[in-house]
Amino acid sequence: MSPAPVTPPPAQKDSSQVRQKAMIARHFDRLAAAPETGARSAYTFVPGNLTELLLSFDVLPVLPEINALQSAMRGKTAEYIAMAEKLGHSEDVCTYVKSDIGMMKSGNVGPTGQRLPTPDLLLLSYTGCFTFMKWFELLREEYHSPVAMLHVPYQADGRITEAMRTYVVDQLKTAVIPKLEEITGRNYDEDRLKALLARSAQAEDDLVWVLQSAKHVPSPIDAYFGAVYYVGPIFSAFRGTEDAVQYYRELREEIAERMREGKGPVTPDGEMDRERFRVVVEGPPNWTSFRQFWKMFADEGAVAVASTYSKVGGVYDLGFRHDPDRPLETLAEYCLGCYTNLNLPTRIDLLTRYVTEYRADGFLINSVKSCNSFSAGQLHILREVEARSGRPGGFIESDLVDPRYFSAANIKNRLESYFQMLDQKRLGAAS
Amino acid sequence: MTPDPRLSNLVQRADALFRDQALSAVSEWKTRTGGLAVGFLPIYVPRELLHAQGVLPVGLMGGRPDLEIIKGDAYYQSYICHLPRSTIELGLNGSYDALDGLIFPAICDVIRNLSGMWQMLFPHVLVHYLDVPQNFDPAIGGAFYRRDLEMLARALEARGARPLTDDALRQSIALYNENRRLVRDLYALRRREPWKVPTAELYVVLRAALLLPVEEATPLFAEYLELAESDESRRPQDQARVLVAGSFCEQPPLALIKTLERSGCYIVDDDFVQVHRFIRSDIPLDGDPLQRLVEAFLTDAVASPTRYIADGVKGAELEQRLAESGAEGVLFCAPSFCDPALLDQPMAVRAAERAGVPWTAFKYAENSGQFQVIREQAGTFADSIKLWSGV
Ligand code: SF4
Numbered sequence: 027m028s029p030a031p032v033t034p035p036p037a038q039k040d041s042s043q044v045r046q047k048a049m050i051a052r053h054f055d056r057l058a059a060a061p062e063t064g065a066r067s068a069y070t071f072v073p074g075n076l077t078e079l080l081l082s083f084d085v086l087p088v089l090p091e092i093n094a095l096q097s098a099m100r101g102k103t104a105e106y107i108a109m110a111e112k113l114g115h116s117e118d119v120c121t122y123v124k125s126d127i128g129m130m131k132s133g134n135v136g137p138t139g140q141r142l143p144t145p146d147l148l149l150l151s152y153t154g155c156f157t158f159m160k161w162f163e164l165l166r167e168e169y170h171s172p173v174a175m176l177h178v179p180y181q182a183d184g185r186i187t188e189a190m191r192t193y194v195v196d197q198l199k200t201a202v203i204p205k206l207e208e209i210t211g212r213n214y215d216e217d218r219l220k221a222l223l224a225r226s227a228q229a230e231d232d233l234v235w236v237l238q239s240a241k242h243v244p245s246p247i248d249a250y251f252g253a254v255y256y257v258g259p260i261f262s263a264f265r266g267t268e269d270a271v272q273y274y275r276e277l278r279e280e281i282a283e284r285m286r287e288g289k290g291p292v293t294p295d296g297e298m299d300r301e302r303f304r305v306v307v308e309g310p311p312n313w314t315s316f317r318q319f320w321k322m323f324a325d326e327g328a329v330a331v332a333s334t335y336s337k338v339g340g341v342y343d344l345g346f347r348h349d350p351d352r353p354l355e356t357l358a359e360y361c362l363g364c365y366t367n368l369n370l371p372t373r374i375d376l377l378t379r380y381v382t383e384y385r386a387d388g389f390l391i392n393s394v395k396s397c398n399s400f401s402a403g404q405l406h407i408l409r410e411v412e413a414r415s416g417r418p419g420g421f422i423e424s425d426l427v428d429p430r431y432f433s434a435a436n437i438k439n440r441l442e443s444y445f446q447m448l449d450q451k452r453l454g455a456a457s
Numbered sequence: 458m459t460p461d462p463r464l465s466n467l468v469q470r471a472d473a474l475f476r477d478q479a480l481s482a483v484s485e486w487k488t489r490t491g492g493l494a495v496g497f498l499p500i501y502v503p504r505e506l507l508h509a510q511g512v513l514p515v516g517l518m519g520g521r522p523d524l525e526i527i528k529g530d531a532y533y534q535s536y537i538c539h540l541p542r543s544t545i546e547l548g549l550n551g552s553y554d555a556l557d558g559l560i561f562p563a564i565c566d567v568i569r570n571l572s573g574m575w576q577m578l579f580p581h582v583l584v585h586y587l588d589v590p591q592n593f594d595p596a597i598g599g600a601f602y603r604r605d606l607e608m609l610a611r612a613l614e615a616r617g618a619r620p621l622t623d624d625a626l627r628q629s630i631a632l633y634n635e636n637r638r639l640v641r642d643l644y645a646l647r648r649r650e651p652w653k654v655p656t657a658e659l660y661v662v663l664r665a666a667l668l669l670p671v672e673e674a675t676p677l678f679a680e681y682l683e684l685a686e687s688d689e690s691r692r693p694q695d696q697a698r699v700l701v702a703g704s705f706c707e708q709p710p711l712a713l714i715k716t717l718e719r720s721g722c723y724i725v726d727d728d729f730v731q732v733h734r735f736i737r738s739d740i741p742l743d744g745d746p747l748q749r750l751v752e753a754f755l756t757d758a759v760a761s762p763t764r765y766i767a768d769g770v771k772g773a774e775l776e777q778r779l780a781e782s783g784a785e786g787v788l789f790c791a792p793s794f795c796d797p798a799l800l801d802q803p804m805a806v807r808a809a810e811r812a813g814v815p816w817t818a819f820k821y822a823e824n825s826g827q828f829q830v831i832r833e834q835a836g837t838f839a840d841s842i843k844l845w846s847g848v
Pocket residue numbers: 027028091120121122123154155156157158366396397398399400426
């Protein structure tokens with residue numbers, strides 16, 4: 027589960043977008059050159075990623091979830107998934123996994139058209155999703171790479187206990203760091219890690235500012251579709267880098283400017299001129315028809331003012347920041363705090379809070395077939411958030427990267443009826 | 458040779474318990490003893506700990522096919538397995554009212570999320586998410602698991618259970634050791650003479666035991682073992698020996714198991730009701746009993762798809778089970794939409810292929826009603842095995 031940038035969509039490119047594109051290109055260039063340069067790479071997941079730790083060893087992160095969603099945006103996943111299913115992978119399971127397997131079997135060509143290196147390590151940050159474990163067991167059989175398992179306990183009672191933190195820190199010390207030392211031949215360098223973590227916190231401050239700018243009316247950003255681009259660097263290979271710090275500073279300045287000018291978000295069709303509906307969105311987007319899906323909102327003047335998907339790689343708006351003074355503890359808390367590692371009551375509280383604090387007219391759940399971690403329980407979430415916030419919820423179903431499960435007409439219909447209903451409520455309230 | 462009526466009586470008794478979705482046996486036990494009863498979802502919880510505190514552990518495995526789902530479907534989309542909706546249904550229709558709590562072992566995202574729903578839907582009962590470790594170093598994963606068990610013990614105590622003591626826990630471990638030994642014996646007998654232990658029958662006995670205190674479950678197993686072993690009316694038939702894999706959580710309808718047997722298969726190993734066999738051997742009675750319980754989980758548990766296989770070859774245990782059971786084929790039989798089973802399957806298939814054992818796969822839901830396709834598939838599979846084994 028992971029947001030990521032591909033080619034930023036808006037017509038006119040802000041300098042932050044140009045920077046992000048260049049960062050991504052450089053990263054994939056480095057990955058493509060790894061067999062020659064000897065650079066090490068680790069495959070890992072977005073929730074609970076240990077980017078700073080990897081970078082402190084100069085290990086390049088590869089995020090298979092991001093590759094899968096980018097493959098979807100490039101129209102490749104139908105073929106990849108079909109290939110995986112032909113190889114015996116069930117039609118019922120997460121399509122990210124099948125897309126990844128299909129991509130690997132097709133030569134492991136990544137989103138930039140360059141070949142991805144064989145991983146030197148599979149860093150199994152096992153947080154928020156059980157599929158992760160099976161995914162890397164499957165990859166281990168293919169790549170024969172070593173695996174570092176980091177089991178992150180679930181926040182079943184809505185809090186992080188000392189025992190959980192200790193458990194994760196102990197694993198970092200005994201299972202993860204030694205593996206990184208082994209594959210790189212270098213020693214753990216805590217000072218370097220601290221410097222990276224300090225930069226992470228800086229970027230996180232700016233990201234939170236950007237996400238919270240949506241409290242403004244009209245919102246200068248779309249905090250679901252647009253946020254996918256904003257969270258890309260911090261959720262993936264760049265957290266802790268100077269590039270990320272610069273990117274988020276620029277982004278913040280750009281959004282502040284939009285806000286001053288009273289502008290709405292940029293959508294696939296350009297700037298939105300009138301904000302008609304403010305909605306909170308739960309669940310990941312569909313990637314195979316991403317722009318079409320976004321347009322269905324934009325055409326109605328609907329702006330996502332907050333989303334949970336933009337928190338899968340860290341719920342920074344609740345206050346968490348990477349803390350350079352407690353390097354391993356802070357990494358543990360980060361892993362423990364990702365959105366899908368929160369229990370259902372906490373998810374419901376968070377959504378309700380978003381609806382109220384962002385003055386939303388309602389909230390929408392996009393329930394994806396692939397993902398039990400997100401989806402199992404969403405109908406319960408729907409009812410609870412409706413009851414607590416007093417705002418109407420809508421429910422649509424699609425999938426992440428399997429085009430067979432994006433029924434455009436059906437989804438459009440549902441969205442139109444939902445927005446009509448919001449309109450009527452508003453009229454009712456006004457009369 | 459006539460069938461032994463005591464055997465059919467025993468199976469009938471077990472069957473009545475198996476059908477007891479409203480857990481009346483549990484209510485009776487509570488009235489009789491005044492103890493707490495705590496349910497647990499698949500696959501495994503250390504029942505010894507509950508027992509040592511005077512708590513009745515009650516194994517819940519979803520609903521039977523005849524359970525009418527009225528409310529449960531409103532909680533789950535169509536692409537989620539069936540077990541959580543029947544569990545919710547049974548909770549909401551009062552069938553689980555006798556339970557003072559529920560334990561949700563960490564086996565998949567569905568059960569995990571269900572634990573949070575349970576907290577909200579049934580705020581008066583104990584809800585414990587048993588976050589079993591995926592790190593098997595005693596000093597790390599072991600320490601974490603131990604703390605989790607201590608927390609569970611304290612939570613039970615807060616609800617009125619006895620405090621956990623070493624002596625009581627040691628005694629409980631001894632009782633469950635004996636219980637597991639009998640289950641191993643039953644499985645061994647079925648491997649040797651599968652005609653004596655039809656799986657549909659064994660299954661019902663294993664399910665019945667989930668509702669009984671260990672002091673009653675063990676004699677039930679012992680009696681069944683003795684009667685089945687000595688029943689000479691059961692004669693071998695020309696059936697294919699198969700291992701059924703993947704049904705460790707949501708269970709297939711009993712009729713499906715019967716269908717497999719009728720279509721020419723002897724099930725010589727399976728994943729059904731796995732809590733009885735999750736720990737493979739006796740837990741030592743010396744030393745610190747809680748630590749022994751922890752170590753058993755770390756080092757002696759079955760290689761479930763829900764468990765990270767850190768060392769060794771993935772699928773090696775399946776190969777070993779195939780060798781030990783003499784299975785001539787594998788039926789991958791998983792619940793629809795079951796992530797752990799279905800994501801694991803390609804690796805399990807490779808293991809079967811390494812072992813040179815043919816396989817076939819199908820899916821079910823606990824409320825499936827039609828088995829025509831499965832009957833034909835299993836029948837053809839069994840026929841092909843018999844054909845080739847004769848060559
Ligand atoms: S199941 Fe969900 S969280 Fe897990 S890999 Fe798939 S999409 Fe991501």
